[in-house]
Amino acid sequence: MTRWLVDTPAKSKHDLAQRRQQFWKPRAIGDEVWQGRDRDRALRLSWRCNEYEFAKCLDLPLAGSAKNVRAMISVAVDAVHTALHFPELRVSCSRRNGWWQETRRYRDPDFTYYNVVPAIDALLEAGILVDYDLQPAGRSTGVQSSYRPAPWLAEIILPELRYEVGEVIRLRDAEGRLIDYRDNDKTRRDRAMLAKINRSLAEAAIDLDVPAAVRDANAIRLDGYSVFPGMTSLYRVYKGGWDRGGRFYGGWWQSCRKTHRQHLTIDGHRTIELDYQQIHPRLLYGIAGRHLEGDAYTIPGWDRGVVKKAFNTLLNTQDFKEARGAIAKNLGTDRDTAEWLMLDITMRHPDIKSYFHSGIGMTLQNIDSEICRQVLVEMYRKGIVALPVHDSFVVAEEHEDTLSQVMQTTFDAVAKTAKKLF
Structure with a gap:
């Protein structure tokens, strides 16, 4: 047993094999990807x-x-x-x-x-x-x-x-290496859009109202880490193609822990953060033409945070064995426990089980990044500064209702379009 299991009876390997056969079709095992030692901090010339x-x-x-x-x-x-x-x-x-x-x-x-x-x-x-x-x-x-x-x-x-942020549209290969590319209508559109949004972010007074913070000319030191308020420019990162990834990075507020982000201020005003809860499960259910009932990550006997990590791993791996090994490694547990967790997740989500260990994760990131892009554009048109944190946004409290409406409208429109792609 592991510390994530709660009063769950032991299962035999025979039971695990039976349940795996019931819910999974075998997939070809892809080539192993070489993994070197952890990278150090890359030289920044910015x-x-x-x-x-x-x-x-x-x-x-x-x-x-x-x-x-x-x-x-x-x-x-x-x-x-x-x-x-x-x-x-x-x-x-x-x-x-x-x-x-x-x-x-x-x-x-x-x-x-x-x-x-x-x-x-x-x-x-x-x-x-x-x-x-x-x-x-x-x-x-x-x-x-x-x-x-x-x-x-x-x-x-x-x-x-x-x-100086440099190139704001960045393309990485499947292994994460930056690569060159030829500009197209999409890259030119995104670059022009980011130029406007980054200008508005630079003009806004984005600060952190944390009394215990230690400041100097270039950094705010918080509880065990630092953030750098000069980094206000966003850039967009695709991985493996223009239909994979595409999330927005670069804003210093993204490096703040959630407990500290609640103390952000914009032009002296207190802020509120709204997020798309369970965005990838909701997108998958929409693509499958189904409705998600309840919390996607709540499964009896398992810690919710552990289920969420395992669920995301299932979306970002290519086959069953890779998923099982990655979950075991990420959670620091054995493969039998990882497999049992995978099977319980599939029992909880039979309507979308065909997407598990299919590598769809980066495609979903592309969809949620398009939602983010459209929210940023709409808020910019309304003259409201919005700070993106992947699947959430921070705005001044007075703009909470506007942001909520824009987020819901945008999600519905993009999710409807995404359904046609599958």
Whole structure:
């Protein structure tokens, strides 16, 4: 038994096999995907500051051209930022020229392989970066080279930083790597839409009214983590194609814990957060032409949070064995317990069981991201600032009714369209 089971009698493997045969049809097992070690914090070249003011804080090695100087300052600013707020993390960065060519869309044109990599080497030689883990050239391990900022960088007081989001429409392959793409009507539409919304977010005074928070020029330190109010621009991320993923990221409020988000203010006004409860189960039932009765994640004998995690895993895996293994790993339990949970979820949702372990999760994300896009556009047209948090939105309390109406109308319209796609 595990700590998630509540007074549930033990089941034999024979019972499990019988119930699996009743509710699941076998699927072909896909190729295993290589998984390397956990990635460190990727090098961010998005922070900008007054170069003269930064030079007062840190003596940098000599650089050649103005582009070399810009690259070195950006790497150094990221190092100080990491030392201050993420001291336990390494910073990873590719030394493969091809990678810099393939992802140039997502960076400032000055930040090329020939400017950034030499800047890193110079900062390493100067002792500003340390503990360099250089990966062998030409060896495809999926692991990038990495380093640590020198610990003493945490004592530096940075000047005021500004954040440049760069490309706001981002495409990743199935493994999560950023890839280049050709613009189309959809990307041009989304980019124009985000330019307007990001401008309105930048003009709004978005703050956090938490007395215990510790502030400096660039960060708000909360209970064990930091957020960065300069990060107000949204960007959209697709994964594996334009019909997969597409959620909005980038706003600093998305990094706040829910207990802290309730203290957000917009232009000095208290806020309210409304969310689409059980959005993926509701979408699936709508696609199946059925109605969801009760709470999708409430199953006798199981903790609701555990059921929710397992349910989402069933939507994001490709076959039964992958789903069972992922659930066991995510919940820290054995495979028999994971299988029993999977079977109970299927018993609870027979009308949508054909979508389990089918890989539909990213498609559902695409649908919920389209709902989010339309809500943001409609609220923008009404002159109301709305802060997206994937399947929820934060607005000033006075706009609660308007947001609620827009969310319901948008969900109904998009769900109706989505049903025609299946």
